[in-house]
Amino acid sequence: MIVGGGASGVLAAAHLLRLPGRRFEVTIVEPSEGIGRGLAYSTDDPGHLLNTRAGNMSAFEDDPQHFWRWLAESGHAARARLEGPFSFAPRVLYRSYLCDLVRYWLADGGDGRLRIVRETCTRITETPRGVAATLSSGIVETADRAIVAIGHALTAKHSPYDNAWSSPDELGIADDDDVLILGTGLSMIDNVASLHRRGHRGRIVALSRRALLPRVHAPTSPLQLDTADIPLGTGPAYFLRWLRRTIRWAQTEGRDWREVMDAVRPHASTIWDAMPADGRARFLRHGRTLWDIHRHRMPPEMASLMDEVRASGLLTLVAGRLVERTGENGRCRVAIRRRAGGHESLVVDRIIDCTGVLRRPEADGTGLVGSLLASGTAREDTLGLGLDVAADCALVDRAGLPSRRVFAVGPVTKARFWEITAVPDIRAQARRLATRLADVADAAQAEA
Numbered sequence: 001m002i003v004g005g006g007a008s009g010v011l012a013a014a015h016l017l018r019l020p021g022r023r024f025e026v027t028i029v030e031p032s033e034g035i036g037r038g039l040a041y042s043t044d045d046p047g048h049l050l051n052t053r054a055g056n057m058s059a060f061e062d063d064p065q066h067f068w069r070w071l072a073e074s075g076h077a078a079r080a081r082l083e084g085p086f087s088f089a090p091r092v093l094y095r096s097y098l099c100d101l102v103r104y105w106l107a108d109g110g111d112g113r114l115r116i117v118r119e120t121c122t123r124i125t126e127t128p129r130g131v132a133a134t135l136s137s138g139i140v141e142t143a144d145r146a147i148v149a150i151g152h153a154l155t156a157k158h159s160p161y162d163n164a165w166s167s168p169d170e171l172g173i174a175d176d177d178d179v180l181i182l183g184t185g186l187s188m189i190d191n192v193a194s195l196h197r198r199g200h201r202g203r204i205v206a207l208s209r210r211a212l213l214p215r216v217h218a219p220t221s222p223l224q225l226d227t228a229d230i231p232l233g234t235g236p237a238y239f240l241r242w243l244r245r246t247i248r249w250a251q252t253e254g255r256d257w258r259e260v261m262d263a264v265r266p267h268a269s270t271i272w273d274a275m276p277a278d279g280r281a282r283f284l285r286h287g288r289t290l291w292d293i294h295r296h297r298m299p300p301e302m303a304s305l306m307d308e309v310r311a312s313g314l315l316t317l318v319a320g321r322l323v324e325r326t327g328e329n330g331r332c333r334v335a336i337r338r339r340a341g342g343h344e345s346l347v348v349d350r351i352i353d354c355t356g357v358l359r360r361p362e363a364d365g366t367g368l369v370g371s372l373l374a375s376g377t378a379r380e381d382t383l384g385l386g387l388d389v390a391a392d393c394a395l396v397d398r399a400g401l402p403s404r405r406v407f408a409v410g411p412v413t414k415a416r417f418w419e420i421t422a423v424p425d426i427r428a429q430a431r432r433l434a435t436r437l438a439d440v441a442d443a444a445q446a447e448a
């Protein structure tokens, strides 16, 4: 039973179902229409691009060109004018890819080992024989194991701001509205791209502490780095000094800083795991933005768009903080404390919250996480980043014991692995978890 049919749920299902010599039966519980959507791939806007090149978005590590081949063979690459594995495909295409990925195993026309139940799961209970998942309809589904793949659970219902994931049409933004966007990351870029595509005429101001944009992708060939080369167990300050030194060294060798970042990435979870707890807290406060803008880069097409809309005056980036917001004739007067000093006052029609998806787990609106925490089946990690999981992705219960029946995959396990929000990391986790569940099944059979 996989709860959540976004990218993580689908990748987990594909890795379980493709295990050689295994006949796992998998049920995905997902309320939205269709799987493979989730927050990232629900968009229908072809201007919303993947922020990872096609050659790195394959569902399978052992077949890196699997996604690119699908794009080429399906004709999508030609239609979207994509010129090779370094291109950045529209995210809407990745949704189709994820659906195609598991089509073979679906009941109708496939081998029937994959079932999709269009419901919300509100509770997961461990039973002597396995797990029982209570669905919003009251139906109880049972299985041997459960995987929680609920991704970026969001409940910003009470937020005074517009959410970042709805289109300007859905939000009813008028073409001449003045818009303030909180955040200058990838979601801000998505929103500006949609407004620009619609011919927006109003002023757009994007505000964040440092007004830093994500860096831009460029073709690179990653450096080889062994774990022995990395200062594990040190605090963020020492680690970031080492990272800068390594980048300077690489540049003297004629290499690019991206090659160092890409070489460090596969070790990110090991680095995070070895970092002392107070170091992680300091990293979140002081190092996270710098890490994210170098790690989560934007496609070159988006960098050109940012240059264009800033040059045209459509978009202005402001470094500072929103300190006050008052209603004024159906509009909003906001006061901004500038990072460089002084204040600025703006009157805007809309405020869009693009500050990202990091939310305390219990804020999950479906109640599932709340019930897992209340029953003690799960506990929150000390930094409030997500659910506490063991190295093998088993949920850790209130007493600190790893479950043998309930596991988790994807961003919901961020507290343990840190870099587990993007497909290249999630597919590796899904492969390891599938192998682990095969071992667990063997052990259970041997005990039976």
Ligand SMILES: Cc1cc2nc3c(=O)[nH]c(=O)nc-3n(C[C@H](O)[C@H](O)[C@H](O)COP(=O)(O)OP(=O)(O)OC[C@H]3O[C@@H](n4cnc5c(N)ncnc54)[C@H](O)[C@@H]3O)c2cc1C
Binding pocket: 003, 004, 005, 006, 007, 008, 009, 029, 030, 031, 032, 037, 038, 039, 040, 041, 049, 050, 051, 052, 119, 120, 121, 122, 149, 150, 151, 152, 153, 187, 357, 366, 368, 409, 410, 411, 412, 421, 422, 423, 424
């Ligand atoms: C806007 C955006 C763009 C991104 N672009 C990229 C990219 O280009 N490349 C990349 O590698 N990564 C990208 N990412 C990172 C992204 O995190 C992952 O790629 C991936 O989409 C995470 O998927 P997920 O299934 O874990 O989470 P989500 O996408 O959040 O999906 C979770 C799913 O769980 C379901 N769910 C939640 N609660 C319940 C419940 N109680 N019962 C049943 N179902 C439930 C939801 O309906 C949802 O479908 C992007 C992220 C965002 C937000």
